[in-house]
Amino acid sequence: MIEAARTAPSPPRPARSADQRRHQRVPVAILGRYMLADRREFPCQTIDMSPGGVRLTCSVVGQIGERVVLYLEHIGRIEGIISRHTAGGFAVHLNATPRKRDKIASQLTWLANRETLGLPEGRSHERLVPTHPGVTLRLDSGREIAVRIIDVSMSGAAIASATMPAIGAIVSVGRTPGRIVRYFEGGFGVQFLLPISPDKFHDGMTL
Known part of the structure; x- marks a missing residue:
């Protein structure tokens, strides 16, 4: 009975592995903009991204722990916290609902495979028809x-x-x-x- 009690916690491990796979970083270059806490906006480009975080190259670096709002082509509007500084930019820990994370995962998979699979150039889900075209x-x-x-x-x-x-x-x-x-x-x-x-x-x- 003691041995059984010791081995009981082992089942959660596959779930953690699955979670790590789900949040694997994908090298992908996506154009976008970001807004810092003082409401200044700057252009940026992603270096790699997962449903839980993104690394950016940009000209102006915010403070670690600072809230940032991102708008990325194909992904849309997302928010997060600056987690660390990097060479030429910073990394962001994303605050997103499970549904938004699933959408990001799907978009990243498509973007990563598009060139490899020879898929046609895609159109963003964030396209609009202006009121006055x-x-x-x-x-x-x-x-x-x-x-x-x-x-x-x-x-x-x-x-x-x-x-x-x-x-x-x-x-x-x-x-x-x-x-x-x-x-x-x-x-x-x-x-x-x-x-x-x-x-x-x-x-x-x-x-």
Whole structure:
């Protein structure tokens, strides 16, 4: 009976191993923005990420223990606490509900496997259709074209247009600078040079 009592605690070990696997860091580069406790905002990019934490490269480093709000393309808005400083940035321990952690895990798996499996370029789940989709597209030459925004994410937009600027051309979608990155039937995709600020990303936004 004594020996049985000593071995009784062993069953929880697989659960801990499963939890560690679920929170394994994935090397992934995702553009985004972060807001420190003093409400200053800066662009950033992830180095690696798990459902429980993320390591960022950025220009301004907050204090350890400071609350930070992140907005990452494909992931959305998440919050956390700065857990440590790293070379060129900091790491964040994420505060997320189990449902949000599961979503992050799914997105990270997809992002990590996309290139390996040859999957097509994905579209963020955080895309919106602006209330006023009509906008002026300005080319480097100074030419202006009336176009329509099909949808927009923090890092880019799908544009409906009869005119097709060259791939790689620098343009301004309204006041937001970007680059033409792809064509599709009836229009083209623009990648913004800097992500849109989280507090401006909503269906009534203007570019």
